Amino acid sequence: GSEMCIRDRDDRLTTIVVGKGEHQINDDYLVVASAMNIVGDPGVPKEKIVVVGGIWFKKGIQGNCHLQHLTLRQAKYYGVEGYSSFTMEDVLVEQCGFSGVCASGTGVVGRCTNVEVRQCGWSGVGAFDGASITLIGAKTTVHHNCTKGGSDAYGLAVYNSSSSTIQLVSPLTKEHVSLDNGGGGNWGAAFGGDINQIQT
Numbered sequence: 001g002s003e004m005c006i007r008d009r010d011d012r013l014t015t016i017v018v019g020k021g022e023h024q025i026n027d028d029y030l031v032v033a034s035a036m037n038i039v040g041d042p043g044v045p046k047e048k049i050v051v052v053g054g055i056w057f058k059k060g061i062q063g064n065c066h067l068q069h070l071t072l073r074q075a076k077y078y079g080v081e082g083y084s085s086f087t088m089e090d091v092l093v094e095q096c097g098f099s100g101v102c103a104s105g106t107g108v109v110g111r112c113t114n115v116e117v118r119q120c121g122w123s124g125v126g127a128f129d130g131a132s133i134t135l136i137g138a139k140t141t142v143h144h145n146c147t148k149g150g151s152d153a154y155g156l157a158v159y160n161s162s163s164s165t166i167q168l169v170s171p172l173t174k175e176h177v178s179l180d181n182g183g184g185g186n187w188g189a190a191f192g193g194d195i196n197q198i199q200t
Contacts, residue, residue, distance in 0.1 A: 018051065018070055020044045025053025028076045032056065035063030040070035046092060047071055054096065059083035059105065067091050078102050079120065082110050082131070089113040090139075096120040099157075100145065106130035106163065114139035121148040123157035124181060127164040127197075135177060136169045146183030152190040153183030158197040159190055168200045 015037040030053060032038075040049035046069045054075030057065045061084035071092040072079045079093035080086070082103045093100040093115065100117035103110035106129065114137035117124040124145035127133045146153035155178035158164040166187075168174060178186040189195045 015039060017041060018049050020048050022050045022052055025051065027053075029054045029056040029081070031058060032065055033058045033061065035061055035065060037066040037068070038070070039066070039068045042069060046090060054078050055080050057082045057084045057086050061085075072096075079117070080110075082108060085109045087111045087113070088115050089137075091115050093117045094119050097122075099123045099126045099153075100142070101133070102126045102128060103131035103133050104128040106161075108132075109134065111136065112140065113137040116140070117142045118144050119147060120145045122146060122150065122153045123183070124155045124178065125166060126157040126159060127166050128159045128161075130161045130163040132165040132167060134167045134169060135172055137172075140172060140177050141179065142177055142186075143179040143181065145181045149183055151184045152188075153181075154185055154188035155179070155181035156187040156198050157190065158194070160192055162192065162194060162197070164197055166198045168198075170200055173200050174198055 019041045049070040065086040067088045069090045075096040077098040079096040079100045099122045100120040108131040110133040124142035142155045156166050174187050187198050
């Protein structure tokens with residue numbers, strides 16, 4: 001495979017098209033520090049466009065970060081860790097050591113359209129510290145996560161704040177989206193969260 005290496009000085013780079021193959025991230029994360037689109041080649045199935053590692057959207061990014069049409073696999077920690085707002089469409093996140101997709105911090109919004117999260121060690125999708133995640137699209141599914149157990153791990157999880165939310169856009173419901181997760185189950189709240197913060 002090839003190595004994906006993006007440094008802060010490449011601020012002028014706004015869209016990166018990722019081709020077929022396995023693209024290994026050197027460190028624990030690909031750290032993104034400015035608004036950027038990372039998009040798989042539309043002519044290739046997303047299962048064949050594999051980024052091995054996690055993606056970290058740093059705090060304070062002006063503008064949006066977007067991931068589309070690719071697979072994120074075997075991140076050491078989180079598949080996607082967003083400290084700034086981000087969008088994802090047609091992305092498979094699998095086999096991460098920790099959670100699949102997380103948003104963290106007040107005012108941070110993750111919008112996930114037709115995203116599949118599976119076989120991650122901890123929660124599938126998590127909203128932390130006042131962030132919110134919105135799930136959209138009939139192909140959205142969060143299943144077989146929490147493989148390392150832990151009663152504070154859930155398919156859909158809200159943590160650390162009464163303002164952390166996961167919103168499912170109708171006709172999605174948590175019962176349809178989150179299936180066969182281990183740990184504490186398919187949805188839940190911990191560390192000061194409340195189950196009512198997960199809603200359609």
